[in-house]
Amino acid sequence: MIIMKTGATEEQIARVVNEIMKYGLRADVSRGAFKTVIGLIGDERKIPFSHFEVLPGVKEVLRVEIPYKLVSREYSKYSESMSKHKVIKVKNVRIGGKEPVYIAGPCAVESKEQLFRIAEAVKKAGAHILRGGIFKPRSSVHSFQGLGAVDRKMAEKALKWLREAGEKFEMPVVTETRGEVHVDLVAEYADILQIGARNMYDQDLLTMVARKKKPVLLKRHFGAGIEEFLSFAEYIAAEGNKDIILCERGIVPIGKGRTYTRYTLDLAAVPAMQKETYLPVIVDPSHGTGRRDLIFNMSCAAIAAGACGLMIEVHYDPVEALVDSQQMITPDELKDTIEACQHIYKLAQPKIKVS
Amino acid sequence: MIIMKTGATEEQIARVVNEIMKYGLRADVSRGAFKTVIGLIGDERKIPFSHFEVLPGVKEVLRVEIPYKLVSREYSKYSESMSKHKVIKVKNVRIGGKEPVYIAGPCAVESKEQLFRIAEAVKKAGAHILRGGIFKPRSSVHSFQGLGAVDRKMAEKALKWLREAGEKFEMPVVTETRGEVHVDLVAEYADILQIGARNMYDQDLLTMVARKKKPVLLKRHFGAGIEEFLSFAEYIAAEGNKDIILCERGIVPIGKGRTYTRYTLDLAAVPAMQKETYLPVIVDPSHGTGRRDLIFNMSCAAIAAGACGLMIEVHYDPVEALVDSQQMITPDELKDTIEACQHIYKLAQPKIKVS
């Protein structure tokens, strides 16, 4: 991490970047109001730091030992003045801002009628962003894989419905990009590109999605520690895209006997991550618990833990849903949940001290 | 589980109990306002259920397949009308009642002065019950083991301080009973007997503590699933003592790399357990996270998840504490935490539907 002097010229910055590239690394240039910070991308061990210290315009050279340098609070401290989170703007919605953000919609888009009906209902219930799965990652090849799996034409049709529903009900839309071959297509229609938990470790997919220059919603893999999660977010940041929304959605359950929840929702990871990174952190209680009857309380708990938002699966008739029917709530339940969360957010937020 | 007819006589009940004992099992007799339910303790496979169905006064014989019969909602449904939780009364405090309960105090009692100073402070901050460790379970024989480890005289002295502090500041007191040889001594002074997480599987200790006929605070072992946790609570209930407070305090972390929290606080277990059992569930965010800077948010999250109370470690000067100094908060921080939790409890509670 190279901190430039206040007033460093563009030539001086360009020279530093040039020198970095000579060593086979890439540079991340972050321009603040007063100073510019340059992050190194690649294996720093190759770099003679002393050489950089004497380049014109360089104020200081700092080694950052953690593997998630570009998304760390350490980095943001120097590069810009961020009160708490990076605020990611998507159309009229601000993620990481003063209000929590609610993402809701069906698990899988099943038909235009189903999508529009749910979209309208979640909008009324208070949701800001519409979700809807078109490419569904599934544990079994014998399960319904989403409309995206039928063929490219059906995939595009479903993506168009999603965009139309978003426009009609004034919500940006998010959907999962599973599979590198679909990235271009999905990026054409979605406002936010989701990387599912199962694909968190897929660095090629992350890199490809990052380059689309749209906000990325990255879900934590259920076997990943926090350090790994942030290190894979770093793959996105390394492409110059720092509009990353982190999503906790549960880790693998441990212990013998019956499991009472589908995963173990790791809510303490929410404030713990917020000490490490400036990226906004949201929670998905639907996959995290897999139980409709726990969504209300775990949504409240997530917001109380300090989450910037929630991602919830909603269906007007949960038992009818083709995927994950046991974890979906109704629009009315969503409304109750959002109402309680709005109150809780005010009570729980002010105390998060990032020191 | 044998459900007696309304108006079954004492003789009829006694006969059923007698028959049960003939088969080498024990009976748990639960008398409600209208009917009496008799639970079986032991291996039910030995019992010819058809034989019981025809005994006078017997209305119905039900098999309960889960290993935690006596503490299950199923059992309470027949035995008494409990709206939500069993309310456990300890002096003037009601655990599982309409208000959340806050248990606070030092991790370890270090001196009379330290204990009284903290007791006064936590009372002022809003705590209802005073905690203070005298027999400390530790992972290393080379660590401070609590005043109880010095000798029996010192142990008793510390227990007396605890009781005096409780009386002076009008709070019932809870302390851990580690080791069967200390049970009698601890039971003489404490209002609530705590079984630490490391001892959750110690069925002999559980049985011995249960027989003291005082409320028992049972912590979940960090390697235990919910089914196991409730099955060990059953050991206490099997002694006729159903004044059991369940405490979630984190499970073993998984994943590679640095762990950012000491344990993984499993908050979804709180509402999940409350669907299974009528016993009140509280949360210990101090051990659950091991991080002072996360206590406020994780306390709020625990209450939002539906916990009936919290158990928090407090010290006027955290860095000075002999044990777990990095996870203790100050009395002022406790006050803020309780205030926020009181509001959140009202918002999050009404939606827990036990169906």
Added chain:
Amino acid sequence: MIIMKTGATEEQIARVVNEIMKYGLRADVSRGAFKTVIGLIGDERKIPFSHFEVLPGVKEVLRVEIPYKLVSREYSKYSESMSKHKVIKVKNVRIGGKEPVYIAGPCAVESKEQLFRIAEAVKKAGAHILRGGIFKPRSSVHSFQGLGAVDRKMAEKALKWLREAGEKFEMPVVTETRGEVHVDLVAEYADILQIGARNMYDQDLLTMVARKKKPVLLKRHFGAGIEEFLSFAEYIAAEGNKDIILCERGIVPIGKGRTYTRYTLDLAAVPAMQKETYLPVIVDPSHGTGRRDLIFNMSCAAIAAGACGLMIEVHYDPVEALVDSQQMITPDELKDTIEACQHIYKLAQPKIKVS
């Protein structure tokens, strides 16, 4: 699963396949010496089984409840006579046959000289198949990503070295295909296509790789249970490619404190999986332990547990290796390991009863 009568005609088979496709599913036709078995791929709930029972040539219709039907022993039982494992032939090597197979080579291909030197050494030590990473999945964007990451030209150059080394020292070669965009390229040069642990859940990659009609070495993800592992192997089988080698390489460690091994090698999964599937199972003790000093013993243990082979990272000078230097062994150590394993295989194998 539809079992055809002995002597069912091609027309009868074609009709069954046709009917299956009418319901939106795909068919897997497995022709044995005496009978033909047809597996269904897709959501079986849509199928009226009774309808199939009466089609000409159909002997029996069986429902298989497990999500890994096509790779299950159940399926192989009907489709062909396999004594123990499916034997996968790659050039002169038989995986799953009467002798264990040793796959060895550098973690990452670093240069032609390094690769050839190691290839020659592992061949002499007794290895049958040469491994060498060109596209390296890494937890940090700041780590060396393999020569494949430099550019396409470098990637192809390295792949050519690998093939040349394989030809020169008469070993088939295996390398990881990370990223869908590289599949065609890698498939051109490698004899066996490896899916790394991090990509096990990447169903699009699996499908794409499966279609190359080359044997696939699928590593178990470190957060995956056995059922999930086999269910993802099913994605490969669903493309008609059943030349799948399963590789156990450790699951996420649990527990507090220092971790003494990088992952927890789950050796009991080896015989447990071999009861479920006819696919050969190998073990990678290098990643599983992450410790050079444990490779010998854990290799012996893997073979004793019933593994059909091992995958081991070797370097003539472990400390010099650019990736995972702490887990590499020398060619001499490989020789000792293979020698011991050859003896152990004979002792441990005969007792595996697949009943």
Added chain:
Amino acid sequence: MIIMKTGATEEQIARVVNEIMKYGLRADVSRGAFKTVIGLIGDERKIPFSHFEVLPGVKEVLRVEIPYKLVSREYSKYSESMSKHKVIKVKNVRIGGKEPVYIAGPCAVESKEQLFRIAEAVKKAGAHILRGGIFKPRSSVHSFQGLGAVDRKMAEKALKWLREAGEKFEMPVVTETRGEVHVDLVAEYADILQIGARNMYDQDLLTMVARKKKPVLLKRHFGAGIEEFLSFAEYIAAEGNKDIILCERGIVPIGKGRTYTRYTLDLAAVPAMQKETYLPVIVDPSHGTGRRDLIFNMSCAAIAAGACGLMIEVHYDPVEALVDSQQMITPDELKDTIEACQHIYKLAQPKIKVS
């Protein structure tokens, strides 16, 4: 750790011990052929090390940072010349010596007839030590708890059978001491005192058992990391009893879906622990897998991993056993297992380099 000079006098040793006690710690004096090493028990931070360096007879003062000092290889290195393991002698059996040791017998002692019949059979099959549970730790109060749970008289009767069977068939006997109140009784009859996995964290029980001055077989808790396991062995060593046999028996399974083994047998922990401690390490494949059909292979694997012995549950008619019938093997299967293990031990042992 204080290393005395060669030829230090008894007075000099006594003075060092005395000084240690002044600081509220205890001393562990380990006399080797040439030199004496004194270990500190308790919180070392209280000790002014420089003060000890100048005491007469003191050669060197070393700080050991790990929490398992007294059982560490570091400690043994100075105190005695142990080639590989501490050899624990029990009657005519040597644990940790040149031959692996096989402990076998019924899970639970059910009757004299059952015990004697199994004892005779396991002796013939090659077992060295007889096991038999009398106090059974169980997850459910509704399960059979062992004959020890009936009453004290029955417990003593069963213990006498165990001793008689041991004498008749010339095998030392091991049985679990569950519950502090039973320690005296069990210690009267058993040659080796077992601490079950569930009680590993019960430091009071460990201390009490250690004082019986008989060898202790300590099982690893299924939620414990290696550091914790060794730290609890340290509680036994701190009482001056270093005849400790460590037993790996599986850790909690992780992951979604069906679990194919009862626990995850962590075989890499065997050689990993043997680098850390001089204590012999054995493996219990019966509880570790919970599956009869995996015992042969996982026994072979445990020995191949470097275990000094095995502990296996045997019954002449597994399905009839009252406890854990699905994991018991027959005497014939035991014989086959021991035979294979004897060969494997020779192949796998020589390569363990403790460096």
